[in-house]
């Protein structure tokens with residue numbers, strides 16, 4: 001009885017939810033793509049239902065939606081950083097390989113797909129060592145090589161000019177915005193091709209927020225960026241594509257300007273207009 | 278009757294008063310021990326062996342034994358406590374077995390030291406045939422020490438925010454590497470505090486040692502560094518009376534006429550030893566911490 005009820009309910013859900021999700025045409029290069037990605041915690045109700053999203057290379061994609069809609073759940077699955085209580089079904093295609101597979105080296109994936117969290121989390125180490133630590137854990141580098149990597153990643157994150165004379169200072173002595181850019185530089189030092197950012201500016205003041213946004217836009221030419229944000233203006237300002245999440249479903253995925261000017265689904269226009277969430 | 282401002286003032290003065298009383302008691306205790314003890318301390322007192330029946334004995338052997346036992350028991354207990362704490366805080370699943378284990382550790386930490394001493398006596402001294410020895414004593418001290426040390430290191434690790442672990446994971450660094458290179462260095466000052474507290478307990482411990490390290494020491498030949506010779510100071514299988522045990526013994530047996538003076542001197546030496554150890558541990562810990570974390 002119980003199981004039959006469940007099936008009926010889920011069929012009903014799929015029928016009732018109105019969705020509009022674009023698929024990239026073949027002339028757009030795909031950095032990463034999910035196929036029927038379904039995620040649940042502790043075997044409870046799905047936090048994410050059958051999600052099919054393809055992200056274009058060297059573009060910024062925003063993930064928006066109300067609290068608890070599954071944005072972080074989705075983002076964290078992309079570099080396999082989810083906890084052990086997380087069950088993931090479906091595929092995550094990265095360079096044509098399904099990385100949602102036990103045989104994949106998840107440490108290697110995380111080095112190629114960098115992640116930055118809401119609260120800046122530099123290590124309790126010097127600015128310099130924050131950047132070199134993960135590198136030197138894996139391979140040998142000469143001092144010159146390390147110096148170069150530190151300089152270039154700090155420059156990419158637009159932090160070099162502010163810290164170049166005090167690289168041996170503790171990273172914890174930086175301001176929140178500087179810490180967040182250091183964390184971005186630290187991820188870039190590993191030469192990833194995708195950068196995942198989970199509300200990277202929500203703990204920052206407006207000025208630091210602008211700096212982080214500028215950094216993101218500058219990074220676009222070399223990286224594919226997927227960013228979760230609650231800030232509609234931010235999504236509209238920086239991103240090329242936007243995906244709207246609602247209760248574990250992607251309701252609408254389209255070019256950002258379309259989402260913010262003429263969304264196809266009513267739920268999206270309500271959310272974007274600030275009518276709920 | 279009173280408004281909240283007045284109540285607040287009253288409460289604050291009350292808390293201040295209590296703090297001052299505690300500080301005064303401590304000051305009285307420490308100054309009393311030092312004032313009575315320091316006049317008895319001389320180079321001869323520190324550097325000559327004790328006497329059994331006449332006055333004028335020193336404490337050289339006991340002092341050496343105390344430091345030796347402290348170091349040996351720390352060498353045994355710190356790695357075990359560190360490993361256990363890392364497992365419990367970083368790896369252990371949250372299930373009933375682990376929570377029973379944690380409760381057991383808590384219970385063990387309040388075990389009376391005389392019980393630890395008797396257990397060590399029956400197990401290591403008799404059953405394993407280690408005899409009254411530095412080895413038996415340091416194992417007993419390890420038993421005495423482990424639960425609290427494990428608990429305090431575990432708490433130090435737990436105080437490091439999860440953000441740091443997440444940062445390690447996001448960079449493709451394994452949990453173990455993150456713990457060793459990020460979490461442990463960040464937790465070091467607090468771990469050192471735990472070790473200093475544990476050492477203080479060890480330095481002052483008598484009950485657990487009476488039946489394990491024994492109440493006597495052989496005549497030591499300071500130049501004999503053969504660890505198997507019964508007269509070598511570093512032989513771990515010889516009996517070793519510590520300062521705390523010495524103080525207890527000369528006062529309960531009263532075979533030497535100047536027992537009061539010697540215990541006053543020994544107490545002061547013990548106290549100074551605790552200070553020195555505390556200072557050294559913090560100094561070294563701070564240096565390592567600064568080096569690994571760029572200060573702050």
Ligand SMILES: Nc1ncnc2c1ncn2[C@@H]1O[C@H](COP(=O)(O)OP(=O)(O)OP(=O)(O)O)[C@@H](O)[C@H]1O
Pocket residue numbers: 041042047065066067068069070071072073074083085
């Ligand atoms: N580690 C976890 N264990 C169990 N449930 C979780 C866990 N993380 C998230 N959830 C649940 O999954 C659902 C989706 O959460 P998620 O964090 O992905 O939302 P979000 O869209 O990122 O929200 P926010 O905007 O508040 O960050 C929520 O119902 C949440 O309670």
Ligand SMILES: [Mg+2]
Pocket residue numbers: 071072073198228
């Ligand atoms: Mg989130």
